[in-house]
Amino acid sequence: MSHTAHIPSHRKPRRSASKLAVRAGVAGGVLSTLAMAGTASASPSAEPVAETTLEMPVLNLDLGADVSSAVTVAAENTRLAAVAGELTAQEESARTGAAAEAKQAKEEAQKKADAEKAEKTAKEEAVRKAEAERSSRSSGSERTTLKSTAAPQGTGTVSAPATGSAAAIVNFARAQVGKAYVMGGTGPSSFDCSGLVQAAYRQAGISLPRMSQAQSSAGTSVSLSALQPGDILYWGSKGSAYHVAIYVGGGKFVGAQNPSTGIVERNLSYDKPTGAVRLL
Known part of the structure; x- marks a missing residue:
């Protein structure tokens, strides 16, 4: 085996310098905070920290009364609308009825006038017929004609025995x-x-x-x-x-x-x- 051959190491791999620096900073900050807290608690002359309480505004609403009032108003509005609708319907009905009555009265008056006119015409015709019958009867009657001793004026005959x-x-x-x-x-x-x-x-x-x-x-x-x-x-x-x-x-x-x-x-x-x- 060569003396220069690579032999694996059993040591842990080194961490990167940047990671070590971050960890060190975090640890230092924690230790500083603990030290300050210990000092504050050990000091007898330190004043107690005042606590501030925030109060939320209280809403004093009578929701039940408001709802009841709203329902009452809505019901009254509905009632008034119904009354108005009924009045409108009655007015329209009255106008329609009055127009119908006026039309009927006009028709009846016209019928009466026509009937009176027809009756008058019939009476006049009856008078004319009666006059014609009388004239016919008179023209057929006999007359005695005499001469007048007075000077006549116009047409006509003299037949009366008068003196x-x-x-x-x-x-x-x-x-x-x-x-x-x-x-x-x-x-x-x-x-x-x-x-x-x-x-x-x-x-x-x-x-x-x-x-x-x-x-x-x-x-x-x-x-x-x-x-x-x-x-x-x-x-x-x-x-x-x-x-x-x-x-x-x-x-x-x-x-x-x-x-x-x-x-x-x-x-x-x-x-x-x-x-x-x-x-x-």
Whole structure:
């Protein structure tokens, strides 16, 4: 074997210098601390170390009361919201109901107006038919025609056996047959009922009031069964009559009836008068 051959060593391997230095430093620090502590505890004149206590703030909260108050407020808010919702619903319902009632009332008023209009139209039609039937019956009746001793005015015929003032009145009235009826008319081309009677009596020199009410009470009342030519016939109450005409004899009268017929000669049965007065 060679003398220079490597023989393994049984010694522990050396530590590195840096590690040894760190360990030495740590040990020295520990020994220094122990020495200072021993000195402090051995010194009788050393003052005791004052201890400081940190107090944490105490939270004085009544959580139960707060929770109860919050629940109460929430419940009240819920109740108020429900009441408000109910009021709103009631208001809306009231508005809807009022609108429906107004619509129904309008429809009922319209129906009533339509019904009244239809009823009025039916009555007018019935009056026209009745007037047409009367006119037809009258046109078929026989008339006795005589010559008048007075000068006729307008159209018409003279058929009444009258004398004196009565003849003048009758002849004038019949001479106006066929002329127009005009409310307020006093001649010579048109008359209303009282205008015709007034103009006829003027032919006999008799002045009559203008209106039918006054004419119906201008003379002496006579029975319809004892009429004489020239008597004034009236419809309605005496003193408040709404229509007048002149009796011309033979159960007939001459009168300004209405705008549709004008001045006509009719039988008493055509439209029976209420009464009569006599001025002659």
